[in-house]
Amino acid sequence: MSQPRTLFEKLWSRHVVADLGDGFALLYVDRHLLNDLAARGFITLEQRNLGVRRADLTFGTPDHTVATLDRADPKREDNNPYVVNFRSGARAHGIKLFDLGDAEHGIIHVIASELALALPGSTIACGDSHTCTLGAFGALAWGIGQSELVHVLATQTSVQRKPRTMRVRIDGELAPHVTPKDLILALIGHLGVAGASGYALEFAGTTIERMSMEGRLTVCNMAVELGAKFGLIAPDATTIEYLRGRAYAPAIHSYEATRDWLSLASDEGATYDAERTFDASLVQPQITWGTSPEHVIAVGGNVPAERDENAPVLAYAGLDGGAAIAGTQIDMVFIGSCTNSRISDLRSAADVARGRHVASGVTAWVVPGSQAIKDEAEREGLDRVFTDAGFRWGSPGCSMCAGAGDQMTEIAAPQTRIVSTTNRNFVGRQGPGSRTHLASPAMAAAAAVTGRICDVRELVANG
Amino acid sequence: MAEPFLAFRGAAAPLLRANIDTDTISPGSRPANSTTKSSFGERGSTTLAADLFANWRYDAEGNEDPNFVLNRAEFRNAKILLAGRNFGCGSSRESAVWMLKEWGLRCIVAPSFGEIFYGSCFKNGILPVQLDEATVERLAAEAEAGEPAALFEVDLEHDTIRTPSGERVHIELPKLRRDALLRGLDDIEQTLARDAEIARFEASASAAYPWLYAPESTR
Numbered sequence: 224m225s226q227p228r229t230l231f232e233k234l235w236s237r238h239v240v241a242d243l244g245d246g247f248a249l250l251y252v253d254r255h256l257l258n259d260l261a262a263r264g265f266i267t268l269e270q271r272n273l274g275v276r277r278a279d280l281t282f283g284t285p286d287h288t289v290a291t292l293d294r295a296d297p298k299r300e301d302n303n304p305y306v307v308n309f310r311s312g313a314r315a316h317g318i319k320l321f322d323l324g325d326a327e328h329g330i331i332h333v334i335a336s337e338l339a340l341a342l343p344g345s346t347i348a349c350g351d352s353h354t355c356t357l358g359a360f361g362a363l364a365w366g367i368g369q370s371e372l373v374h375v376l377a378t379q380t381s382v383q384r385k386p387r388t389m390r391v392r393i394d395g396e397l398a399p400h401v402t403p404k405d406l407i408l409a410l411i412g413h414l415g416v417a418g419a420s421g422y423a424l425e426f427a428g429t430t431i432e433r434m435s436m437e438g439r440l441t442v443c444n445m446a447v448e449l450g451a452k453f454g455l456i457a458p459d460a461t462t463i464e465y466l467r468g469r470a471y472a473p474a475i476h477s478y479e480a481t482r483d484w485l486s487l488a489s490d491e492g493a494t495y496d497a498e499r500t501f502d503a504s505l506v507q508p509q510i511t512w513g514t515s516p517e518h519v520i521a522v523g524g525n526v527p528a529e530r531d532e533n534a535p536v537l538a539y540a541g542l543d544g545g546a547a548i549a550g551t552q553i554d555m556v557f558i559g560s561c562t563n564s565r566i567s568d569l570r571s572a573a574d575v576a577r578g579r580h581v582a583s584g585v586t587a588w589v590v591p592g593s594q595a596i597k598d599e600a601e602r603e604g605l606d607r608v609f610t611d612a613g614f615r616w617g618s619p620g621c622s623m624c625a626g627a628g629d630q631m632t633e634i635a636a637p638q639t640r641i642v643s644t645t646n647r648n649f650v651g652r653q654g655p656g657s658r659t660h661l662a663s664p665a666m667a668a669a670a671a672v673t674g675r676i677c678d679v680r681e682l683v684a685n686g
Numbered sequence: 687m688a689e690p691f692l693a694f695r696g697a698a699a700p701l702l703r704a705n706i707d708t709d710t711i712s713p714g715s716r717p718a719n720s721t722t723k724s725s726f727g728e729r730g731s732t733t734l735a736a737d738l739f740a741n742w743r744y745d746a747e748g749n750e751d752p753n754f755v756l757n758r759a760e761f762r763n764a765k766i767l768l769a770g771r772n773f774g775c776g777s778s779r780e781s782a783v784w785m786l787k788e789w790g791l792r793c794i795v796a797p798s799f800g801e802i803f804y805g806s807c808f809k810n811g812i813l814p815v816q817l818d819e820a821t822v823e824r825l826a827a828e829a830e831a832g833e834p835a836a837l838f839e840v841d842l843e844h845d846t847i848r849t850p851s852g853e854r855v856h857i858e859l860p861k862l863r864r865d866a867l868l869r870g871l872d873d874i875e876q877t878l879a880r881d882a883e884i885a886r887f888e889a890s891a892s893a894a895y896p897w898l899y900a901p902e903s904t905r
Contacts, residue, residue: 237895240887241880245861249877251887253898260779273874276884280901338903345898352778352802366802368780370809378877380884384860386801416705417772420798450772452801470905473897480897515705625777626715634715637746649709649776651741 227490230457231388231423234363234487238346246385250363254340255375256349257283257313258331259305260627264350264372265312275316276379282340283313284321286330290629291559291590291622292615299323303630316376327470329593329619332356332561336440337595339469343458343484348375353561353646355446359439360466361458361487363423366447386453387496389422390489393430395504400680402571403438404563404644404663406430407445408509410501412519420450422497425489430503431456436465437565444562445646448516457488510676511648511661512548513540518648522549522666522678539650540658541638549677555641556587556671557653558664559617560624563644564592568664569600572644573608575668575679581613582674590617614671623653642670688811690870693841694792696765699755700826706769707776708803712785713740714777734781735788756789766838768826769796771819774803783810793840795847797822808863809873813842815857825849842868 228236241249257264261283268275275281288305300306300323313320321327327334331349335341335357343361347354352366367381375381391414397406411418424446431439439456446454456462463481466472473480507521513536520526529537529544537544542551558564558572569591581587589609591597597619600606606616622628623635624645635641637656644667645652648659660676669679743754750757756764767786773796774782783806786794793813807814817825828849829836836850842864847855859867866873877884892899 237891241883243862247860247862249880249883251884251891254901271874280899340901342898344895350778352776366778368778368783368802368806368809370780370806374874374877377874378884379888380877382862382873382877416775417798420772420775420801447776450775450800470903471901472904474904476897480895483895515707517705626713631715647707647709647776649707651713651715652709654715655713655741656746 227493229388229489229493229495230361230425230455230487231363231453232493234344234346235385237344238363240380243382247382248385249380250346250383252348252375252379252381253280253345254335254347255281255379256331256335256340256347256354257281257309257318258349258351259285259288259309261350261372262305262308262312264369264376265308265315267373268376273373273377275318275376278317280379281318281376282321283309283318284328284331284334285309285323286619287621287625287627288630289323289620291617291620291633292588292629305630326594326598329595330561330564330621332444333564333592333596336360336436337469337593339466339472342466342473343462344487348381352447353444355452355454356440356444356561358446358454359436359443359456360462361456361484363453363455365452386421386423388425389419389451389497389499390425390427390495391499391501392428393426393501393503394428395430395502397430397503397506400665400683401506401508402663402665403434403441405506405509406503407442408511408516408519408661409506411445411448411516412509413501414449414499416448416515416517417450419446422451423453423455424449424451425455425457425495427457427489432459435567436461437567440565441562445516448646458484459488508663508666508679510548510666511659512542513537514648514650516646516648516661519661520548522676524548541640549675551640551676553640553642553660553670553675554585555635555639556585556667557590557623557641557643557645558588558667559590559592559622560645561592561621562646563664564590564596566596566599568644569596569605570603572664572668573605575665575682576612576614576672577608579612579672581671585671585674587614587671588617588623589614590622591619593619612672626651626653642667642676688870688872691811691813691842691867693839693843694765695837695839696792697761697763697836698766698768698825698829698838699761699764700768700829701755702768702770702823702826704770705772705775708774708779708782708800709777710741711739711774711782712779713737714779734785738785738789760832763790765790765792766840767791767794768822768829769794771797773799775800778802780806780810783807783812787812795822795825808867811867813840813867815847815859817855817857821855825855
């Protein structure tokens, strides 16, 4: 019997093309996913007279810079240089594009899961740090910069240094109205934004085992907010059930594939370089107060007291040290992004919005993560729930998450206070001077209808 | 393609705040008065560096904040940035590296780095040096004290940073990265030279996991 191995170890060793020494390896990339910011990569490719090695393993969709609210010309965006250059580059190299207006269009990480482009046991690279989302399938998925993107286009490989391994065991049941988003935010608060820096981070434990695929995607999405380039969850029956019948799921080899996927989980007795535990049953609905995802507290809690080191953060956030966070007036709500734009997220927000109305003075957006999610939500009548309640109903894209939507114009004005279901509350993230509070879709909807940061459980209990 | 990384001397700007993210280094959306629209993917623009740390360098009216380190006369020509832990965390945007480079920075010293940012530095001939927190703080204290600009020397070939007072601090880089920087090796050319190995891998992987390597929609 060979030595017990971790999920990460199995994924890594399967993909080593060459050992480069000193902990580095040349890894094969099974799926290369592109977004519209890759347009520049095609230009570099051309300048260097390089081709795409495996266009058949490369897929793209425009998501970052597209308009999500007032998409006058939904199929084209012909005046958007990012989209136009991306489109022509992809076409020139024979890369499959899920374009605006296509039934499969959406945020790259969202459609990669919906279409089963991401499969257990695969390696996935994409020019976006939230590629770690797809580790939820038991894939080695990581974000790359523009130069590495060109390297992957040209060679279908990536030079990577083997990280150490960390497992965080999460046990206990999430309380009602406490979601995977609250769980991962609380974990980030506990471990810090560099808590898993240098590690491949495997999420395990009964809470994860019982979690839906969509919940797992939300958890892995924010692995990078713990400093981990790779987030991982072992494939199990939930994973296989989710993948069944999806567009790019294996059809003819499905039995072999399934058997292989179930063999990927970490072996009994496998050791990690670091282990952490976390009790999910204690997690309360979370809300961030500052300019880093680790600046997070339970909604019933108080902003930390002012000290020298957090004074600039409090000043930027416009909050008083030591004050209760609940009751803080807000200006805007954004529900969307690769973190929380899936159908379960929209249902959970709609449950709160139904029969209520967005508070006066508050602007609220709902931007589904993909066209398929938008279509499904409309079949269920969720769009009407939102629009009747005064929310704006958008079209798929990254939108306000990174301040890049509609060529960097879908942003908030300075000092706008936003409750957002996204993953980052950095300075200027949603527009210069914008103040972002990260939260779950239900918490965001509750903020929209009350006009302030509030505990969704109190709103629901009080009708 | 790339140029060999040669020893150089320059001022070191201290910016020790922890967890400086790449949105802060290279804001995606810009202040209204900005001369550029966005740094996302816009390599080669002559105005990229104008928006480096834009949300910190300028006030709401677009005036420079004289207290921000890169606005101080002694650090305007800094070639080294002394940073806090987890520098460059967050977004994979390589424009963060391009902007630091365009500003004139060639070496960033920090206790730790965001991993994607760290990798992107090497691709652009920027040297990211990891040193323990106490050492970074000591270097920062020396940089702050120097009047006028105290010059540090970065010598990768001899694995040292020499401070203005003459202290030699040993630096350690992964050998693969160090060699590539010193010799100005291009990583794509190096990998293309391994074409046969890649082809062998493709043959064996598609035999072992056939469902992975011929993706086709069943719809």
